[in-house]
Amino acid sequence: xxxxxxxxxxxxxxxxxxxxxxxxxxxxxxxxxxxxxxxxxxxxxxxxxxxxxxxxxxxxxxxxxxxxxxxxxxxxxxxxxxxxxxxxxxxxxxxxxxxxxxxxxxxxxxxx
Numbered sequence: 001x002x003x004x005x006x007x008x009x010x011x012x013x014x015x016x017x018x019x020x021x022x023x024x025x026x027x028x029x030x031x032x033x034x035x036x037x038x039x040x041x042x043x044x045x046x047x048x049x050x051x052x053x054x055x056x057x058x059x060x061x062x063x064x065x066x067x068x069x070x071x072x073x074x075x076x077x078x079x080x081x082x083x084x085x086x087x088x089x090x091x092x093x094x095x096x097x098x099x100x101x102x103x104x105x106x107x108x109x110x111x112x
Contacts (some may be wrong), residue, residue: 004045004105004106005103005105005106006087006103006104006105006106007049007101007103008068008102008103008104009061009065009068009069009084009101009102010079010099010100010102011061011062011065011099011100012062012095012096012099013051013058013059013060013098013099013100013105014059014060014061014062014063014095014112015059015060015095016058016059016094016095016097016098017094017095018056018059018100019056019057019059020056020057020058021056021058021059021097022101023056024053024054024056025090027053028053028058028085028098029062029085029088030085030086030087030088031084031085031086032083032085033062033082033083034051034052034053034058034083034084034085034086034100035051035052035080035081035083035091036049036050036051036052036069036073036081036083037043037049037050037052037073038050038070038073038074039060040074045060045066046067047063047065047066047067047070048070049061049069049070049073050068051083051100058098060073069081069102070076072104080104081102081103081104081105081107082102082103082104083100083101083102084099084101085098085099085100086099087099087104
């Protein structure tokens with residue numbers, strides 16, 4: 001069965017220089033899958049959504065983009081996101097080095 005996908009957002013990872021991206025940067029390529037996690041104890045943003053590559057925290061969905069992600073994750077819709085690296089450019093400013101694209105996925109398109 002084919003999974004139906006719908007584009008939701010694309011953005012640069014916020015806070016990339018403050019977390020663990022340097023530890024795994026050489027493994028991050030276009031198409032690399034990432035995952036999202038709520039960070040409810042974040043003192044800077046009540047709707048913080050962290051972005052991970054395996055166990056490495058890369059940074060966050062930008063605050064300007066995180067509202068819908070936060071709401072869906074709070075409602076436990078974790079499995080509907082397809083998060084992949086869209087662009088990696090080590091020559092850019094650190095906050096612009098990794099661009100991500102997020103699609104919503106529906107595993108049963110016959111029910112749509």
